[in-house]
């Protein structure tokens with residue numbers, strides 16, 4: 001069953017058609033790569049899917065529900081979470097609290113019980129701590145739970161961003177260049193983590209990445225964007241050996 005179905009999505013900025021006639025269907029549990037040269041429109045697609053930009057054309061359906069034009073918050077509640085190209089953690093919060101922020105879609109208590117510290121508040125907090133620790137363990141970050149997130153090394157900050165996005169319990173997780181700035185060992189570990197979370201949380205993933213080793217290593221399907229339009233879409237071997245893709249993107 002399709003988790004994401006996008007038809008004829010498009011947006012212009014002034015005279016620039018940044019994304020044109022974008023169509024994609026992502027099945028439940030798939031790990032899809034979105035690649036293309038700088039400025040091809042990849043991040044704009046993420047901004048359209050998450051409600052940061054409103055499309056001028058097209059339809060976005062998440063798990064059969066039309067989410068076109070909804071706000072970023074409504075779209076997150078509907079089940080799409082994302083990370084950003086540049087890290088956007090709450091730097092003054094601990095590692096654990098960063099993940100707990102993400103849990104607020106699922107855990108709610110009234111202001112009344114929070115202010116008065118009623119038993120229901122402590123019960124919810126305990127449940128949230130346990131759930132956040134579970135997620136941190138998967139990312140091998142549980143030992144750093146009480147560190148300030150700003151004090152984590154770069155590669156771990158990037159992993160924490162994914163952990164926080166995952167905590168919102170998404171149906172679809174969008175990762176914008178998760179390996180950017182990582183060294184090869186960190187990238188290898190990230191590839192394992194992405195594969196693991198997909199399996200453990202049955203989450204569908206669409207990721208933008210320039211690191212071809214990561215893309216070829218873990219993506220089951222690849223969409224190539226060029227000047228806002230589809231250049232190729234399909235299985236990695238077909239797409240990465242497509243002469244048009246090699247010419248436009250890989251440059252070899």
Ligand SMILES: Nc1ncnc2c1ncn2[C@@H]1O[C@H](COP(=O)(O)OP(=O)(O)OP(=O)(O)O)[C@@H](O)[C@H]1O
Nearest residue numbers: 013016018036037038039040041042043044045085
């Ligand atoms: N808010 C905006 N206003 C005007 N132009 C924009 C805006 N957002 C993106 N663009 C333009 O749309 C085009 C696509 O940009 P986008 O950031 O989506 O590319 P990208 O494929 O993600 O590139 P990169 O790989 O470098 O991150 C670019 O020409 C960019 O300058």
